[in-house]
Amino acid sequence: MLKQNIRIILFTLLISACSEAPQNSEASSNEHCQKACCENSRNQHLLDESLNESSITGIDSLHCLYSDSTMKMVYIPEGKYMMGASSPEMALKREFPQHQVKVNAFFMDIHEVTNAQFSAFVAATGYKTIAEQEIDWDVLKKQLPEHTPKPGSDVLQPGSMVFIPTREIYDLIDISQWWRWTKGADWQHPEGPGSSIRGKEEEPVVHICYHDALAYAKWCNKRLPTEAEWEWAARGGLKNKIYPWGNLSVEKGAPKCNYWTGVFPTHNTKEDGYEGIAPIMQYEANGYGLFDMAGNVWEICSDWYDENYYSASNKDKTLDNPKGPQTWNYSLEPNDPKRVVRGGSFLCNDSYCSSYRVSARMPNSQDTGMSHTGFRCVKDIAP
Numbered sequence: 001m002l003k004q005n006i007r008i009i010l011f012t013l014l015i016s017a018c019s020e021a022p023q024n025s026e027a028s029s030n031e032h033c034q035k036a037c038c039e040n041s042r043n044q045h046l047l048d049e050s051l052n053e054s055s056i057t058g059i060d061s062l063h064c065l066y067s068d069s070t071m072k073m074v075y076i077p078e079g080k081y082m083m084g085a086s087s088p089e090m091a092l093k094r095e096f097p098q099h100q101v102k103v104n105a106f107f108m109d110i111h112e113v114t115n116a117q118f119s120a121f122v123a124a125t126g127y128k129t130i131a132e133q134e135i136d137w138d139v140l141k142k143q144l145p146e147h148t149p150k151p152g153s154d155v156l157q158p159g160s161m162v163f164i165p166t167r168e169i170y171d172l173i174d175i176s177q178w179w180r181w182t183k184g185a186d187w188q189h190p191e192g193p194g195s196s197i198r199g200k201e202e203e204p205v206v207h208i209c210y211h212d213a214l215a216y217a218k219w220c221n222k223r224l225p226t227e228a229e230w231e232w233a234a235r236g237g238l239k240n241k242i243y244p245w246g247n248l249s250v251e252k253g254a255p256k257c258n259y260w261t262g263v264f265p266t267h268n269t270k271e272d273g274y275e276g277i278a279p280i281m282q283y284e285a286n287g288y289g290l291f292d293m294a295g296n297v298w299e300i301c302s303d304w305y306d307e308n309y310y311s312a313s314n315k316d317k318t319l320d321n322p323k324g325p326q327t328w329n330y331s332l333e334p335n336d337p338k339r340v341v342r343g344g345s346f347l348c349n350d351s352y353c354s355s356y357r358v359s360a361r362m363p364n365s366q367d368t369g370m371s372h373t374g375f376r377c378v379k380d381i382a383p
């Protein structure tokens with residue numbers, strides 16, 4: 001009963017926030033839709049009645065099978081560019097206005113960090129991802145409405161957000177139709193208890209949150225990219241284009257990335273070769289030699305997400321290697337710390353967020369793993 005009451009409160013807040021979202025422009029409407037299809041935090045789902053009650057299975061022994069975390073990196077030259085969207089077509093309010101940014105040269109991983117590479121990190125350090133740890137009520141309660149009662153320990157068990165394919169939906173607001181908080185889901189069990197990453201060594205690691213990505217990056221003596229670095233790198237040397245490959249629609253010509261072909265979330269045609277996550281490097285690299293900067297899995301950046309960050313920027317001034325705002329600001333979930341994620345995922349589709357565009361950006365809860373979120377790292381050039 002307690003769980004049900006909290007669940008209702010949380011969903012009422014979510015629906016209320018969604019219904020109050022502005023609908024008077026294409027951008028704001030798209031913003032609303034993206035909230036529906038992609039954005040998430042465990043807060044709305046943790047106490048869902050659809051909690052998977054299965055017990056957590058034993059930990060896979062993939063650790064130690066991979067002895068290193070070697071990753072080829074490429075040189076990304078310094079430069080100035082206009083960060084943000086140049087055209088309102090498919091872009092969201094959060095991508096405007098364009099503003100000039102200067103970025104120093106750096107090295108970047110050529111692909112998303114894989115399960116094999118992450119397993120080497122875990123084998124070397126014993127690191128446990130946030131999704132593998134029991135939820136800290138003292139942290140969680142700060143993100144919930146005041147006076148929310150503490151749920152039972154069964155509700156605070158480790159878990160993560162899993163995308164569940166569905167044939168039918170009743171609207172595009174209630175994301176619990178295709179996103180489910182799943183106890184026992186983590187990077188080694190991407191679909192929950194009973195699933196594994198065997199045979200998926202070359203797929204990007206998922207159910208990784210900001211803290212996990214940061215820990216991996218430090219272990220590799222690397223760091224997470226800033227949002228400005230990520231976009232500059234994704235553009236691949238092209239000037240003011242929509243995608244890493246230019247302006248040709250994602251749906252035209254040969255497959256260019258792993259996205260959702262068909263009707264989201266009910267019908268996936270697999271025209272790009274993959275219904276779910278693809279192994280790394282299945283599509284052509286961009287001009288800098290970077291793979292999957294569009295689609296496959298979202299990539300965590302170091303910046304806080306502030307929905308007003310671009311609009312508050314000084315358009316007359318070139319921002320020199322910006323590192324983002326001082327803290328987060330997201331009106332739909334004001335108490336849930338958000339970081340920027342970039343590049344879209346295998347779930348993105350033109351009818352919603354079209355987030356495989358180089359200027360697309362999304363808030364992501366910094367302590368929530370999801371089955372479409374991973375990362376790659378960068379490294380400074382030694383002076």
Ligand SMILES: [Ca+2]
Nearest residue numbers: 258259272274
């Ligand atoms: Ca696909």
Ligand SMILES: [Ca+2]
Nearest residue numbers: 292295297343
């Ligand atoms: Ca990606």
